[in-house]
Amino acid sequence: MASYPGLNKIRADALKELRLLESYIQKSGENRFKIEGVLGEGTGGFALKMAMVNEPSPNLQPTRRFIMKRAIDQQQEEKLLREIEFTKRFRGDAHVAQLFSIPGEPHDGISYFKGPTLMTEWIGSFTVKEMIEKRADLGIPFPNRVLWRLFLCLCRMLIAMAWPSNGPPGCPRRVELVPSPGPDGKRPPKLPLLHGDLNIQNILVGDRDQSEHRLVNSLVLIDFGNARTLPEDQGEQAVKANMCLMGEVMLNLVGGRVMKNATGSSNMDITVNGERKTIRSWARDLDGLNPAYRAPADLVAEHKDRVDNLDADLRSLIIRCLAPMADNRPDLETLVEEVERNVNNKTANSYAGKKYASNETDSAVERIMHRLVHDASLA
Structure with a gap:
């Protein structure tokens, strides 16, 4: 055998x-x-x-x-x-x-x-979970410009599940975009699809390219074994449910986790369109580790170091995505617009004064991603 x-x-x-x-x-x-x-x-x-x-291998293709x-x-x-x-x-x-x-x-x-x-x-077997573990080994937070770009990849997955391409076999890939409104001013209805298992172990780390992934590797969603569809008129509910799981992935990337029990959520202050609001959210670790973890002092201090480095706009969006009340989560179109804007507009200078501001330059981001992904894949 x-x-x-x-x-x-x-x-x-x-x-x-x-x-x-x-x-x-x-x-x-x-x-x-x-x-x-x-x-x-x-x-x-x-x-x-x-x-x-036994395939022909022109130009020594792998x-x-x-x-x-x-x-x-x-x-x-x-x-x-x-x-x-x-x-x-x-x-x-x-x-x-x-x-x-x-x-x-x-x-x-x-x-x-x-x-x-x-x-x-075959994308490889390196998962977001393993990238988070590698980041912990390096002892630094993910740069904010990395987090924004990973967030955008997750938004692209939400778009794909809401408006799948449904292309023919062998069709070229396309970047998932929110469809434009039709002559009636409405977008196509969202598919009421629930992934069912959207987490850091079911997202693979792909390659870099010369478009959206020039600095930061792409993310690719896998495993629809637990997927299901809701009734036809529940597309928005399905999107918000997937969004909450995506928010949990973002919280994991920052260094927190969700506890969906009586002590798992709390009131959190955020900013929406320049206005201060308070909403309940499962992202309470962004205000300090939940005491229920009983984490030692050095881990609490390390977590605070990461959270203090976090972009305030990014913090607010993660908190909103993890709101127990779906109405407090952003709609998909608004979320994508905000994440795209921050990816495109925020530079290393946007983080001047942060402890890890030196990690936000293009060269630093490329170096860190190489250590997180390429070096890890050789281990």
Whole structure:
């Protein structure tokens, strides 16, 4: 039996299904792709790192890799089929993982496999969770200009879920934008889609490019295994629910977390359009670590150091996104407009006087991102 990195990550029932998959590949005489390793497993399924082989390689292009996801029982097969159908909606969306297809095979699987197969592009396995852990090792806060750009990536994901591209197989990616109003002055209705598991482990860190991601790597959303749609008229409610989870990701990036219990939220002062307001929010860690953590004094001081460095406008937006009352969260169009404006207009000079202002320059941001992502990927 073949051995791969990560075999120790899966249970016996998943291993049995993997060996069955190997038999399908062997009996077919498959020579277009191969298994490179086991990435892990979830409830009722597992994911493999795959590589294309025997492909022409003009200009010494790197080997194409992809992720293959399989279920281990009928109930999970039905769930995987739903995930495939959800993922198809995002063909062409830049901040959502794209389906991968094998030349000569259907766009949603392998013809000789029994049961559904989800194949998505290989982005790498470095998650936002791991980037946060690496930041802690460096002992510095994320620069505000990094946080704003990561926030914009998360907003692009919200746009994709509200107005999916629904492109044809193989269509080019596009940056997700809020659609313009039609002749009637209204935008297309928002899709009432709930991701269901939007968190720092289901967001991958992608590459840099020459557009929005010139300084800071892109983020890519994965895993629609728990996605579902609400009734047709609840698009706004779905967006606000996804937004709250996205706000939790932003809070994690700053160094806090959400406790959704009696002591988890508190009244917090914010500024909206220059006006001071007080709203209740789960982002209470931005006013100091929740005493329920019983954190030692040095961790409390370290957290205060990060929060004191945080852009006040960014703080207010995170607090609003994490409001228990959905009406206190911004609408998507306003959120995107505010984040885009801050990404485009705020420079290193905007943070003069902050303790870590020297980390806000273009050169410092590039250096920090290299240490957070590239160096970590080599570890």
